[in-house]
Amino acid sequence: MDSLQDPASLLSSQNLDAFWMPFTANRQFKQRPRLLESAEGMYYRDVDGRPILDGTAGLWCCNAGHGRIEIAEAVSRQISHMDFAPTFQMGHPLPFELAERLAEIAPPGLDRVFFTNSGSESVDTALKIALAYHRARGEGTRTRLIGRELGYHGVGFGGISVGGMVNNRKAFSVQLPGVDHLSHTLDLERNAFTRGLPEHGAELAEQLERLVTLHGAENIAAVIVEPMSGSAGVILPPKGYLQRLREITRRHGILLIFDEVITGYGRLGAPFAAQRWGVTPDIITTAKGLTNGAIPMGAVFVNRIIQDAFMHGPQGMIELFHGYTYSGHPVAAAAALATLDIYARDGLLQRALELEDYWQEALHSLKGLPHVIDIRNTGLVGAVHLASRDGAPGSRGYDVFEECFWQGVMVRCTGDIIAMSPPLIAEKEHIDQLVEVLGRVIAKTA
Template identity: 60%
Template sequence: MSHLPNLDHYWLPFTANRQFKSMPRLFKAAKGNYYTTIDDRTLLDGTAGLWCVAAGHGREEIASAVAQQLRTLDYAPAFQNSHPLAFEAAERLAQFMPQGLDRIFFTGSGSESADTALKIALAYHRVTGNPLRNKLIGRERGYHGVNFGGLSVGGIAGNSKSFGNGLAGVDHIRHPLDIARNAFTRGLPQDGGIALANEFEQRITTLHDPATIAALIVEPMQGSAGVVLPPVGYLKRLREICDKYGILLIFDEVITGFGRLGTTFASDYFGVVPDIITCAKALTNGAVPMGAVAVKREIHDAFMSNSPANAIELPHGYTYSGHPVACAAAIATLDIFTNDKLVERSAGLSGHFELAAHSLKGIPYVKDIRNMGLVAGIELEPTPGRPGARAFATYLKCYEMGVLVRYTGDVIAISPPLTIEKHEIDRIFSCIAEALTELAAEGEQGMDPTRYLKNEQLWAAHQQEIHQQQATLEQTA
């Protein structure tokens, strides 16, 4: 066993810190499709890290590229200077994008990508003589990161309620989840997409002058809200409405990019080309923080042709935009996608994945199953007065059984590396089935988190003993 670190100083993101530190779930190594925990157990990674390790863990190609770059050029100033690898990475990424979206702005994360895309949209209308186009439209249950722009157009109340009003001039359209009509649909729901998209048009023409709207931002598939799939025709109709009113359409593809749906991007899957695409996560296989925004050439060129000579066309950017080490990781990752044909592999596994996911129908507490490509959401019947408690208990039980799943609200989300094998897919869903069956048999007791991960609880108790010993020594000194 490894030594447990002092848990006091690190404030974990999006985590119940007090609960976590009572049973710390720590990884010390990863290789292929598996993590190694601090107590030397092996966990099958059912979540590709956090949707990001698409090519599997510990890729030597990425490690070598990063090490070489660190020894060659560790950092170059991002403003008024650059380095060749940034241009190479942009060219390589542009080749993966839908045709026409070949102007790339690099960021440090998906959150930064969302805010960058929104700022580009607002600035584009201003530079083309339409400064009154300054409203942004998001969607209920949307997730566009945690910076103030993405938070404002996002539609998850729990993410924003602590942080004030956010941006002004923001509205939201309805999300497409309709469990009552579409529960246990395999793939995309067939009905309701056109009507739902038309509601966007009705809403903006009733509540806003369409000539004041800069952009609509949506995730083609809503991931963080629990795998919400768009009905057939929905996104295509949104594209038509945006075209009709001169509104830019932004696809947030931080989750759906790079093969998750069995195509390079969701834009390819749906045959809908937005004006701007945001990405991150799998861009570097999670190895180095990096995001990017791909923009239609006409949008980029409008800045170049309508700005004064020698002026900064877009006063925006980050210290780590186009970071040399991140660029090296991105190029190595894109090589892996090409050489290993990971997108095609994802498409080839999607049928088996769908069958395995829907094998959970009839298992206790399973309310709905939603799937697309290599992603699935298993929505559970909530526990009255305790939202998310059953999904959390399921996550803990699966962890104990050697499979890492993700819970978000009352949904178990599965998004394994694209290197996953069929027998590993089967194991993920059979583990969830076993965990839910045991929870049903245990009743209320099964919802008690302290029943799980005894090793982790012993580690935490040991940490507390060290604290007490230190406090005693300080008192007697």
């Protein structure tokens, strides 16, 4: 097929059956496809040439916007120079350079970096490191993992086990044993329409003490939470909640893992949520914004004390029997280095703080529209929570999501929650367009 064929004619001649789409109602989608053909700056264009304002940074990943020539050129240079090199018992310079650059923006102490290819791989890597760390220290009984309701930690068996989104695991009968969950922090009765972090709910962290009593601290390896739950619909931590989790885990020798696949790389106005909210975990998982979505890559930040626990025994011994063929891939590393350059040059890791107040006021202007039961925001991320239709949960959110697309704005729906996370290059006029279209569509579909 001619690669220069007109996009619209390409669609009309293309069979959509072969691609089994992820996290998609395939039959529904293929009846009226929403196909994106190009992207630049804040906008996609669909196959009909219509501009679509990106209200979600792709899939929480294109933090620096689209069409960044610096990233494209870095990828092109690297793939022409060296397309692949192994990092098993071999090496090449770029992942070492990238790890150093990442350590410079990480919370203090989290300066050891293990590279993956996705958020799911980052989570499974973090869980394995946590288990192996305790074993290396002679505390091999610490095998239990604790997640949280409504948490999303990717789609590996480790991630769906510690995750708390039921649909992600109910069809799969095999999960990790010895996993427990904290309650989620969504409290519409006490916290609806809060601007920023909610006032109520820090006491929910105390549930961890109950689980310690139930299972014994000597049997618990790690607690993993998203500082802010993104995929569940922008569920924010109550003030003091993360600090309390940190206190409890530290007292009982339990590792604290922050899943920052969504919140990492500037989404909340700091490199990581850990810095924005002043809580330093033992491990941070990342992906998405690391390469601005250009090339799949993830990175797990580990406290150096954890890595040091593995560095005993004969020097020729492999310390951690874990890794991926593409860990530290040269082309992905080149994309990540170019992305970090853009973040630093354009101040994008702090940009969300500059826009936060304007973003907050714009979102909360939607209060009072039909069926809007909550609005949540922090940094440059927000959600409009809609009441569910009787007998058809999720249908109202989907209708709003789909109509927004045809009205020229891309948002996400998680059930009846509309989630937004525009690229960090957004200007006030983009926020105005996003909120104006969303408000109009909510009123229309009520």
